[in-house]
Amino acid sequence: MAVIRRMPRYFRYVDELYQNGTARISSGALAAKMGLTASQVRQDFNCFGGFGQQGYGYNVENLRASIREILKLDDSHKAVLLGAGNLGRALMTNFNFGQSGFALTAAFDIKPELAGTTIAGTPVLPMDDLERYIKEEKPDIAILTLPRRAAKETADNLCQWGLRGIWNFTGVDLHLDGIDIPVENVHFSESLMTLSYLI
Numbered sequence: 001m002a003v004i005r006r007m008p009r010y011f012r013y014v015d016e017l018y019q020n021g022t023a024r025i026s027s028g029a030l031a032a033k034m035g036l037t038a039s040q041v042r043q044d045f046n047c048f049g050g051f052g053q054q055g056y057g058y059n060v061e062n063l064r065a066s067i068r069e070i071l072k073l074d075d076s077h078k079a080v081l082l083g084a085g086n087l088g089r090a091l092m093t094n095f096n097f098g099q100s101g102f103a104l105t106a107a108f109d110i111k112p113e114l115a116g117t118t119i120a121g122t123p124v125l126p127m128d129d130l131e132r133y134i135k136e137e138k139p140d141i142a143i144l145t146l147p148r149r150a151a152k153e154t155a156d157n158l159c160q161w162g163l164r165g166i167w168n169f170t171g172v173d174l175h176l177d178g179i180d181i182p183v184e185n186v187h188f189s190e191s192l193m194t195l196s197y198l199i
Contacts, residue, residue: 003044006036006044007044007067007070009034010030010034010044010067011064011071013030013033013034014060014063014064018060018061022060023061024057024058024059024060025057025058025060025063026058027041027042027052027057030058048066048070051063051066071101072101073100075101076102076103077101078102078103078137078138078139079097079104079105079142079143079167080106080130080133080134080142080143081107081122081142081145082107082127082130082142082144082145082146083107083108084107084111084119084124084145085145085146087169088107088109088143088145088146091143092119092122093120102140102141104143105122105137106125106133106137107119107123107125108124108130108133109124109127110127131157134161134162134163135161135162141164141165141167142158142163142167143169144168144170145169145170147170148170148172151170155168155176155183156176159176159179159181164181165181165182166183168186173185
């Protein structure tokens, strides 16, 4: 799991190299950019069969394609967002879901005045339509940007309706006991508190 959690960082750096026209890179040079050791980079990539050639390094285009495959970024997963308030609106407006392998197909909110509107090209539907939508459209994940008091009940319902994963911004740690559905709990405060310690 530690290696998997590093793979998106690898992809970000390798994609930047690719966009800048870099043809190849050594494990040492990639490690230096990422604050790792060359040995760690080689070990991580060896978990997936290894992608380099001794004395040559890594072909950037091939490495980028391999990491995309590992992370399933070409599978075009479908996502729905629950809670079109400030945070939900900011994600819809500013986050590039497509670059991370997801298509944001709909947002849901309890406010009647938001139903029928679109935000950054994403239709906003009434929360009452959520169960029907999930069962008919079969999105892969839900992004929770709703109030924390609604997080657990909503997550439990989503699991019963067939969702495969949850990206949780509610500020509540969701642990879905006995349910084999991955949850990524995102806490902005933890990152800020880490920065507090570091400064």
